[in-house]
Every structure is written in structure tokens, then in C-alpha cells.
Amino acid sequence: MAASRVSWAFDSPSNRGTRESSSTVGRIAFGTGHILPGAGPRDQSRDRAPSRTIVPVGEQATTKVVSSLISGRPAPDAPGGTLIVPNPARLDEVVAEARLGDATTFVDACRAAREAQPAWARTPAPVRGRAIQQLGRLVEDNAETLARILTREIGKPIAEARGSVKEVVDTCNFFVSEGRRLYGMTVPSELPDKQLFTFRNPVGVAAIVTAGNFPVAVPSWYLVPALLCGNAVVWKPAEYAPSTSEALAQLFLHAGFPEGVFHLVLADGPTTFEGLSQALGDGLVDKVGFTGSTEVGRRIGELCGRHLQSPCLELGGKNPLVVMPDADLDLAVEGALFSGFGTAGQRCTSLGTVIVHERIHHDFLGRFTRAVERAPIGDPFADVLYGPMMSARFCDRFLGWLDRVQPHHRLSGSTGTGRITRANPREGFVGDPEAGLYCHPTVVDGVTMDDDLYKQETFGPIVGVATFSTFDEAMGLANGHGYGLSSSIYTRDPLNVFRFREAISAGMVSVNNSTSGAEAHLPFGGNGRSGNGSRQSGVWVLDQFTRWQAMNWDYSGRLQKAQMDVAEVPADPSFRLAE
Structure with missing residues (x-):
């Protein structure tokens, strides 16, 4: 692919112009410039696409209402407003009504993930792999439905949509076995009666922000390995693909992961940045993964750097x-x-x-x-x-x-x-x-x-x-x-x-x-304006969601000092061969 990314801006004027403020709970027609009753004044500066009435009475029954899922439960309100998402191939057809969260929604999800993560980390990795296996089977059994939801919501040709869903299955199939291969190493010591070991430990809570052009494949590149490694995740997908994202989230929630280790937050860009800033400041997030534009990636990198964190950034390409x-x-x-x-x-x-x-x-x-x-x-x-x-x-x-x-x-x-x-x-x-x-x-x-x-x-x-x-x-x-x-x-x-x-x-x-x-099973990622050198997919992504821990065990019964108490190996450097 993959991947792919959109120019998703936290503070884009076009984002602000197509959503209501959190203080005005109305409904907006996403992508058309139409604000539905109760939303406030209209900004016509971006109305280059033709205007349409996108909520015909006959279509109301087919519109899917979705919201954030915190610990598996739908958020009861929409403090960030309600987004109306049309089918881009048929603008008179409404695909979803998304009830958006606010910064507090994001922080609450991170706090719930923080509470649930230690127990999940103590679950043996092969058992965590079993949940990944079950997720793969669920996606496979729901593949056609998921592909059709995806095509209807973002207009991706159905053949490509099916391929994107297959990529989720492939990712699960690969990482099932990694649950039995989260290897550390046994390393020889330079001292007698001493052993050295390395271990992979989960990072903690991962906040994942993804774009909507690959709304199931790319999220799986983050979510599957992060969960396998024992992390809890808070996933913020693109707000313009809420129906597809909610469908994938439901499959995660039915795969056997314990309550609290997976959360879905629907929110716009500026709100997400505010919530992420608060969550990092409160010590609730240990890793950030972002797929999006180079400009926003820079802001994510700056924010994480202030907290001495290195995000996983998959950005634009030319x-x-x-x-x-x-x-x-x-x-x-x-x-x-x-x-x-x-x-x-x-x-x-x-x-x-x-x-x-x-x-x-x-x-x-x-x-x-x-x-x-x-x-x-x-x-x-x-x-x-x-x-x-x-x-x-x-x-x-x-x-x-x-x-x-x-x-x-x-x-x-x-x-x-x-x-x-x-x-x-x-x-x-x-x-x-x-x-x-x-x-x-x-x-x-x-x-x-x-x-x-x-x-x-x-x-x-x-x-x-x-x-x-x-x-x-x-x-x-x-x-x-x-x-x-x-x-x-x-x-x-x-x-x-x-x-x-x-x-x-x-x-x-x-x-x-x-x-x-x-x-x-190959590393995916870029350099320069396309990313910070981090890689997704294959065994390489494990370094994004684990931290190496080194342990030395001295059973000699005495203090042995590295470098100082190392045995010498005598040699005769003056020896020469005779002709």
C-alpha cells in the first residue's frame, strides 16, 4: 500500500469552517459547507463543490449514528458537535452521523487505558496473540460488509476496499505468531557466575491518530502490534470516515481484548491536538503514532519532544x-x-x-x-x-x-x-x-x-x-x-x-x-519530509511499541565489577615463527 495519508491538519481553516464549536451543539454537513439547523453561522469561503441538500427524509433510516467508544461503551453526548458525512459518490446519500468528542473525551479515554494496561501487560504474550488471531478471523468473516461500508463512505473502488480489508487480515496473521516470538536474548557476561538478559517491555499507552484514505489497513499497522506487545491503545481515526472506523472498532471489541485496553475517540483535528497535549502533560500517553500530513507531523514531533518522547510518524510523499x-x-x-x-x-x-x-x-x-x-x-x-x-x-x-x-x-x-x-x-x-x-x-x-x-x-x-x-x-x-x-x-x-x-x-x-x-511483513515508512525514520509493519514495528530492558544476574556471592574484575588472558606477543 499502503499507506496513505491525507493532509490532516489540527488547525486547518477548512476544518474550522466545517464544524461547529464545542460550545454550540448543532449539526453540520461535512464536506458541503451546509450547516444544519442549530449550528450557527456559515462560512462560504470554501464552497467550491456544488451545494446539495444532504439529509433527505427518505435517507434518514439508512444513516448510521456513531460515537466514541470508551471502554466499549458509546459516548452519551457530542460535546464536539455532530458531523453529517455524505457518500462522496452520491452526495444526496448520508452515510453517517458522527457524534464528536472533545479534548476531555480524549483524556478520559487515555486515563481509562492507563488503568487497564498493567493487567493486559501481565497477560502472557501468546495469549495476547490469541486475541489477535480472533480479530483476524472476525475481520475475515465480515470482510465484504466492511469493504462495502468503506467504499460507501470514502469512495474507494470496491476492489481496492477489499484489498484494504485483506491487509488487516494479513497483519493479524503475521502478528499471531509474534506473540510467541517477542524474543529477548541471553547474552554472555565477561564475568564468571553472571548472566545477562534482554527483555521487550510494552511502552504503556499508545495514542494512535490515522488518516481516512486507508481507514482500516493503516490503523491495523499500529493497533495490532501495539496490543500484541501489551499496550493499551486510544485510536483517533479521521473524522470523515467515522462509519468505517466504528465498524472496525466493533470487531476489535468482539475479539477478546479485556475492557479498557482499546478505545475509539471521534473528534476533529484541533480538538485531538488539545486532548493529546493534556494527556501527555498528565503522563497518560507513552507513545504517539501518527499518519497524516508533513505539516501536522512536525507539530506532533514538537509536542512529543517536549515530553522526551519519539513519535512514530508516517507522513506525506512525492x-x-x-x-x-x-x-x-x-x-x-x-x-x-x-x-x-x-x-x-x-x-x-x-x-x-x-x-x-x-x-x-x-x-x-x-x-x-x-x-x-x-x-x-x-x-x-x-x-x-x-x-x-x-x-x-x-x-x-x-x-x-x-x-x-x-x-x-x-x-x-x-x-x-x-x-x-x-x-x-x-x-x-x-x-x-x-x-x-x-x-x-x-x-x-x-x-x-x-x-x-x-x-x-x-x-x-x-x-x-x-x-x-x-x-x-x-x-x-x-x-x-x-x-x-x-x-x-x-x-x-x-x-x-x-x-x-x-x-x-x-x-x-x-x-x-x-x-x-x-x-x-515488510517495513513501511519514510525519511525526510515523509517521516522520522520510524517503521511500521513486520518485526520492525515492534521497536515502536516495546522498550528494551537489560538485566544482569550475578550469582557469584561477591561484588564483581565490570571492566575492573575481568580475567586476563596471558599471551606471548614476542613470539615469531622460524623460517
């Missing part, structure tokens, strides 16, 4: 795909198409810029453009490359990036740019473009290192194309923006592969494959 002159061009086009436009480009691992050798640039661009033009786009329950943007907030943000197109750029890939509508149609569109938040795919040729489209993550269906003449020039383009999450090279030459691997700054490298696509 992922390069280098096409060497010896590449299989059809394969490279196929990889670029999925990398750049799968999930409507709303992944942290989405392709940012294709970097093509000048000798094959024209040929590649022609093939790539034709592939993008022919790709089916539309109804996410159909067989399409991608569906709608996740919400009007992300749609508006993407349309803003199109304003960064410069005169030296050449556009291709569709019959228009921006929103797909009847007035601005996409040839071959699947379904009704007016029903949802659909955008044209855009290929931007002529991208240079001076362009904003090169420097910044764009998070939407737009791919830049740049040209290089030497390998060093290609690597300069691949690394120059400062992100370091995912990367790809298409070539038949092993020398190119290993030179690329050595020179690229990304934490993940694909060879003749897309920039997106994680497996549960």
Missing part, C-alpha cells in the same frame, strides 16, 4: 518513478497508471513525478496518455480505476493544485480538467458525474525542479512528467523535493537497480513495480 531507456515501456505505463491514479491519487505512496529518459520520453508519454484517457473512472462499486475524491475538502484542495499549472506545462490524460460534470465531461465516465465529487485525471508534462507541482505533495489525480539525460540528473529529480517515502525504477539492468537503491532517499524501493503496494 514519490518518483524513474523510467530508464532499457525499460519495458508497457509495464512502466501500467505501473505509473496505478501508482498515480489509483484511489484518485489519494495515497501517501501515490506517484508524484515520472522521471523519463529523454530518449524514450515521447514514446512513454504517448503510451501513458492513451492509458490514462482510456481508464474507466466513476462509480466505485463498478470496475473502475478510481472513484470520487473522499470529500469536498479534498476535492477543493486538489482543484487548488491545478492553479499551479504553468505556461510551460503540457496537459493530457482526459477530455477536461478539474471537476467532471455534464458540462465538463469525461469520455467513458461510469455513472452520473453530477452525483459525486469526481475529478479528471491530469498528466502534466514538462515539470521541473522549480515547479510547485514538483516540490509539494498534490494528493489527487495528477501526475507530473519530467525528463533526464544522465543517471545523476534522474537521482537529483528523485530526491530534490525532500520527501523520502516510496520510489520506483523501471529497468532491465541490475546495475541501474543497485545504483538507484543506493542513491534514493526513500524508505521503500520498487523495481519494475508501482510506488504503491505494501505487504504486512
